[in-house]
Amino acid sequence: MKKLDPKELAEFGLSEHESRIYSALVEHGPCTMAELAQRALVPRxxxxxNVKKLVSKGxxxxxxxxxMRCRAVSxxxxxxxxxxxxxxxxxxxxKLLDALNQLFSEKAAENMERKEFWVFSDKSSALNSLKKNLLDxxxxxxxxxxxxxxxxxxxxxEALRKCVDKKVKLQLIAPYTLEDLEKIQDFxxxxSIRLVPQELSDxxxxxxxxxxFLLSSTRVTQGYGGFSSLLVNDSRLSETVRTLLNATLWEQGSPIESVKSLLGGSESALRAVKAANPSVYADAVISAFGQWxxxxxxxxxxxxxxxxxxxxxxxxIEEEEGLKLSASSIEDALKAITELTTFNEKVEVDFDSEDPMNYLNYVVYNATSASYKKSQASKSNILMTAWGILTEAIFELYGYETVTMQTVYDRQKQQWMAWKKVLKKGAKLKSLDEALEEIQxxxxMLENQKQSGG
Known part of the structure; x- marks a missing residue:
């Protein structure tokens, strides 16, 4: 059996101490904190x-x-x-490389000016090539x-500073999940810097x-080493990508100055960027109206x-926007709305069972209203999000109702999630909270009877 090397887990986003602790739990099974210090070779x-961090990461x-003991998740x-x-x-x-190869071949066949592209597996060579291009x-x-x-x-x-000194315009888009926001502010x-909720992989x-220039963050790969990057000299392709990124990210982003002012004394960059996004106010109105x-x-x-x-x-929506959300069956209608909401990750429906309507569970995500409440104990069974409410309408349309089985606040994502059971109207199903209350x-009652008998 291969001996576990904790360093290899760094490829999955774990620190050295986290890697050692997780490896020790996988190898030795459940451990106390004291046992982990000894087996993982981590200071007590x-x-x-680090166990708390691993719990939050799943x-x-x-x-x-x-x-207290803890154990590794599979x-x-x-x-x-x-x-x-x-x-x-x-x-x-x-796929991008294949497309570029095809474009390269087409242009060569048309006897047009040759376009150039390079694939680097060495970071030093890639950055040197990029710096040369920045000079121009x-x-x-x-x-x-x-x-x-x-x-x-x-x-x-420094290379970018020289470009700016030549009056070259520099535009920078960064995800609000960036941990070292202070370094970005140094630029x-x-x-001109804008922060966005989306995060590209490259x-x-x-x-x-x-x-x-495309630099892949992929380190766990098939067929590549620990580094991959692509540099293409092609004005048509570059302009196309530039236009798409401008429309989907830059135009939707929040200027860092706005986020900085919203931050104030708070340490939550995530919440500040959300506050700079106009959509959160629509969500807040929906939530407040529903709660009222x-x-x-x-x-x-x-x-x-x-x-x-x-x-x-x-x-x-169907009459004025032409979007057909109610289909010939509830299964098709739910699949349609699920596919639409995939873009926002707000509703998930489990269609794995043979008879979905007997065993169907679904989850409502991203109840942004929780961000506006002083106490995370506040929650609503219906969770007022536009997608969540529209999904409820689909069930209502086909004669089904939902029962909230459990509501959970995800501290890492700062949002509520509601697990719901779907059943025909008139059917009886108790929620998890109701079941727990009856058990209590x-x-x-049994304890009182026992005391009376004694």
Whole structure:
């Protein structure tokens, strides 16, 4: 059996201490904090903070034992999705490479000016080539950072400064999930910076809409080493990518100055960028309106009113926008709305069972209203998001109702998630909270009977 090397887990985004702790739990099974310090070779004071990080990342679960023990989540469950994402990134690069090869062949066949592209597997060579291209920049440099792009940007800072000194315009897009936001702010004197909620998998730089540089963050790959990048000298391709990124990211982004002012004394860059995004105010209005209905008319009548409003919204969307969301069957209707909401990751429906309507569970995500509440204990069974309410309307339209089985606040994503059970109207199904309440009452009654008998 191969001996585990904790350093290899760094490829999956774990620190050295996190890697050692997870490896030890995989190898030895559930451990106490003291046992982990010994088996993972991690200082005892560092064990608990790193276990908490692993729990938040989904790698470790804590057991209700005394003293507290924790265990590793199955590597297949936590590592396979990461590996799949990395493989998908490589597949996308391969598709891009195929498209570029085809374009190159077509232009050669037409006896036109030759376009050039290079694939680098060595970072030093890639950056040297990029710096040479930066020397020729005349008008604009357009940069999109990924999660790991800050280090590359810092390495190019002097070359970029020389470009700015020549009056070259520098535009920079960064994801708000960027951990080292302070380093990005250091570029405010050089670039116009906008922050966006989306995050690309690759670092992108476009010079004068004629040179495209793509640096892959993929390290767990098929057929590549630890580094992959692509540099293309093709004005048509570069201009196309530049136009798409401008429309989908730059125009939708929030200027860093706005986010900086919204931050104030807060440490939450994530919340500041959300506040700079106009869509959150629409979400807040939807949430407040829905909550007022529930508070005014009670939960049962309130949810019925909300569903009727949603049915009218569904009708408006279909008549005025031409989007057919209600199909010939509830399964088709739900699949249609699920496909639409995939872009926002707000609704998930499990269609794996043979009879979906007997076993169907679905989850409503991204109840942004939770961001506006002082207490995370506040929650609504219906979770007022536009997609969530429209999904409820689909169920109402076909004679189904939903029961909230459990509501959970995801601290990492700062949003509520509601697990719901779907059943025909009139069927009886108790929620998890109701079931737990009955168990507690029964337990208390038995304890009282036992005391009376004694």
């Amino acid at each position: 004071t560092k064990v608990y903070p 790698f470790v679960e804590c057991l209700p034992d005394k003293p 590597p297949e469950k936590v590592l396979r999705p990461i590996l799949k994402e990395k493989q998908n990134q490589v597949e996308e690069m391969n 920049a005349r008008e604009e440099i357009f940069v999109v950072l990924n999660k790991w792009g800050t280090k590359t940007l810092v390495e190019l800072k 405010r004197d050089l670039a 670092f992108v730089m476009i010079i004068d809409s004629s040179t495209l 209905i529930l508070d005014t008319y009670g939960e049962k009548n309130g949810e019925r009113i909300i569903r009727n409003i949603a049915l009218n919204a569904l009708k408006t 009452k029964l337990t208390k």
